[in-house]
Amino acid sequence: MRCLRDLLQKAQQSGVAIGHFNISDLVLVKAVFAAARELNVPVLVGLSEGEREFVGTRQIAAFVRSLREEFDFPIFLNADHTHSLAKGIEAAKAGFDSIVFDLSALPIEENVRQTKQAVEALKAINPSMLVEGEIGDIGTGSEIHESSPDLSKGLSTPEEAKQFVESTRVDILAPAVGNMHGMLRSMVQGETKKRLDIERIAGIKRAARVFLTLHGGSGTDDEDLRKAIAAGINIVHINTELRVAWRHGLEHGLAKQPDEVVPYKILPSVVDSVKQVVGSRLKLFNGRHVGHGA
Numbered sequence: 001m002r003c004l005r006d007l008l009q010k011a012q013q014s015g016v017a018i019g020h021f022n023i024s025d026l027v028l029v030k031a032v033f034a035a036a037r038e039l040n041v042p043v044l045v046g047l048s049e050g051e052r053e054f055v056g057t058r059q060i061a062a063f064v065r066s067l068r069e070e071f072d073f074p075i076f077l078n079a080d081h082t083h084s085l086a087k088g089i090e091a092a093k094a095g096f097d098s099i100v101f102d103l104s105a106l107p108i109e110e111n112v113r114q115t116k117q118a119v120e121a122l123k124a125i126n127p128s129m130l131v132e133g134e135i136g137d138i139g140t141g142s143e144i145h146e147s148s149p150d151l152s153k154g155l156s157t158p159e160e161a162k163q164f165v166e167s168t169r170v171d172i173l174a175p176a177v178g179n180m181h182g183m184l185r186s187m188v189q190g191e192t193k194k195r196l197d198i199e200r201i202a203g204i205k206r207a208a209r210v211f212l213t214l215h216g217g218s219g220t221d222d223e224d225l226r227k228a229i230a231a232g233i234n235i236v237h238i239n240t241e242l243r244v245a246w247r248h249g250l251e252h253g254l255a256k257q258p259d260e261v262v263p264y265k266i267l268p269s270v271v272d273s274v275k276q277v278v279g280s281r282l283k284l285f286n287g288r289h290v291g292h293g294a
């Protein structure tokens, strides 16, 4: 089995990106894994601090490792949006493959200082763990928002990206390039799309020379995602689209069988609904044709 760093390198050379999907229950893991296996592409599952608290940090690590080993399949585990070194150490000890160490809410000097410390501490526990740092402002909460925050002030610049990467020695950088966490209601309805600053991504890639992650990919224009990957994005995060599909699938499953109480008879509707979204996104990230209605 190749490690995550090798797979990112390979994806970069092939001009494709690895899909990252947030999970907070077994149904979501099943859906992500099934979609990735069907397309035979590597995949990352991620859990934020809140998601880890619900599922269990060591428990999800054991579960994902069991899938990777039993099926000899490149499924990797990311500790998404980790705000303290203590939580990072917990994930590193549990065997997570990567971590998003997110102090982007702090002033940049403090973000640099603490991220640098975290890189050293986490690599001391697991030298092959990839550490991602965050700069700029892309909002919080993978939920449905009523209004859009003003993202223009928090956009990352190539100079800032270069300086941050050189000072902290992170493996991966998450810049603010027009992306945002969560979706507006109009995006859920498909009426509007997020747009990305492709030139900014290309400039940051040239300056920072590390793997780049696009957070808040849900509801982004397909063509912008293709261009962003061509410009240097290596990992794309999708969370809200899965949460919406999870809820719709559950509502559908319950409505279809109003008297059913057996979870494994109701929940396949949720797996199907989520799997469809994951499959469609994975096709796009991996340069495969995405059909109508996908």
Ligand SMILES: [Zn+2]
Binding pocket: 081, 181, 215, 216, 237
């Ligand atoms: Zn994120």
